[in-house]
Amino acid sequence: MSDLFGKTAQAGAADDTGKPLAERLRPRTLADVVGQPHLLGEDGVLTRMLQSGSLGSLVFWGPPGTGKTTVARLLADEGNHHFEQISAIFSGVADLKKVFESARMRATNGTKTLLFVDEIHRFNRAQQDSFLPVMEDGTITLVGATTENPSFELNAALLSRSRVLTFKAHDEDSLTALLDRAQETQGKPLPLDKEARGVIIRMADGDGRALLTLAEEAWRAARDGEVFDAKTLQEVLQRRAPIYDKGQDGHYNLISALHKAVRGSDPDAALYYLTRMFDAGEDPLFLGRRLVRMASEDIGMADPQALVIANAAKDAYDFLGSPEGELSLAQACVYLATAPKSNALYVAYKAATRTAKEAGSLPPPKHILNAPSKLMKDEGYGSGYLYDHDQPDAFSGQDYFPEKLGRQKFYEPVDRGFERDIAKRLDYWNKLRRERD
Known part of the structure; x- marks a missing residue:
């Protein structure tokens, strides 16, 4: 699927008749792209890379509709590379071998290849590793696109040979600019009042392609002279679900x-x-x-x-x-x-777990072990145990930790909420324990 967000040159517009609005507004040069000034502005990363005459392998990370495919295509044009595109969803190892062989043939004729791999995170580890030799020997310049965090989804070896560039979701200004471009191309205003215009921008959820699709649907739905308000627009377009995949980054971020x-x-x-x-x-x-x-x-x-x-x-x-x-x-x-906040329980649990794992299988002290048999009594099981309910303040102060471990301190209540009372209680028991020791 193509990404786009920028003004389009008017040249050749007649040839675009009948194409979707998003396709007609596809930028013709990198200078036409809007919404990614940190990459394509005067001091942008890609701008500097092209000016240096050296285009390295890249990973484009960002949400849908932010220009990853379009920018890759335009990079190939401006860097004098042959542009080859595949999708990890539909391609396997056999397809990759064919692409690599074609790139080698071009290299013998002096033509460089920019291989754009959409949804690159969907390739498994072995498939990702297959890119390494052809990246290292210069057969291809790889540009991978992913909506998922590359740190988690891509092999370390592949990442070490590429530069990750983050594409940002469109903000209100860049989406507004897109709507203005769309109106220029259509030659007529959007059939929306001011509030509805704001709604359609919010519906796009930062996705430039989605915005243009929604705008095109609004034009199709409007009768002559009809202008939609916000309520009517939502009824006409239905509501576009927010970008949210329960198995991916959007889920974990929220x-x-x-x-x-x-x-x-x-x-x-x-x-x-x-x-x-x-x-x-x-x-x-x-x-x-x-x-x-x-x-x-x-x-x-x-x-x-x-x-x-x-x-x-x-x-x-x-x-x-x-x-x-x-x-x-x-x-x-x-x-x-x-509610009042405290992570004292969480910290104590983690500390106790760590000690339990590190200390090994230490036996509890014999005085707190039951002695159901004479042999166990002879071994000292239960000897010296003090039943707390029979003690002053219902507190014996005995030590319950394994003898080889010694007394530990895991739980430290904070001075907030109910833990203030717990802290006072623990202080009182510690005082009694010291006195009885």
Whole structure:
């Protein structure tokens, strides 16, 4: 699929009759591309690379509709390379061998090849490794495009031979410029009032190609002289789902944002990210499980009710279903965001886990072991155990750690919420323990 976002030269416009608007607005030169000034501006990375006369292998990382394919094609034109394009979705090792052999033939004639690989992250490790020899010997200049984080999806060897360039989603200014270009090309204004124009920009979600497709649909739907308001536009176009893949970066980015907003005690931001995920079709029970996790990780004993509330909200959604159940999850989200925060439980758990793994299988002290047989009693099992309920203050102060490990300190309550009371209680018990020792 092609990307585009820029003004188009008027030359040859007559030949574009009948083509989709997005295709007619495809930039003819790199200077025509809008929306990526950090790459193609006067001091942009690609601008400097072309000026130096040296074009190395690249990985273009960014959301759909930001110009990755178009820029790769124009780089080939301006760098005097033959442009070859494949998609990792439809290509296998046999296809790659044919492409590499053709590139070698061109190289013998003095023609360089820029190989553009769309969705390169979909190639497996062996397929990605097959690029290395032809990159190293100069047979091809590789430009891979991916919507996924290259650090996680591409082999280290491939990344070490390429430069990763980030393409940014279009902002309101660049999308507005695209609409202006579209009106110039169409020779008539968009059939939208001011508010509807803002809505169609938001519907595009930073995707230039999507914006032009939506604009073209609006032109097709409008009767002579008709101008759509925001409500009518949404009815006519239907609503374009936000960019959100539950198995990919969009999913993890929003979950991370929700978790950090809750941790940062910002109920408004937390609600925003929660509802964005509802709107994008995320499984509400997944969000319920994440809220339960936040209750233990970021609030813990500062407000023990947080776990109860989060779990109750998850169960309420399970009981009510959609759309009624989402409100319970929203209630839990706000409760967690406004609760006192403490990661003392989380830190203590991690520290105890680490010690348990490092110390090995140490036996508990014999005085706290049961002695159901005479042999075990003779071995000292249970000898000297003090039943706490029979002791003053219901506290014996005995040591329960393995003798070879010694007493450890994992849990350090903070001076917030219910943990203030817990800290006082622990201080009192420590005082009694010292006195009885």
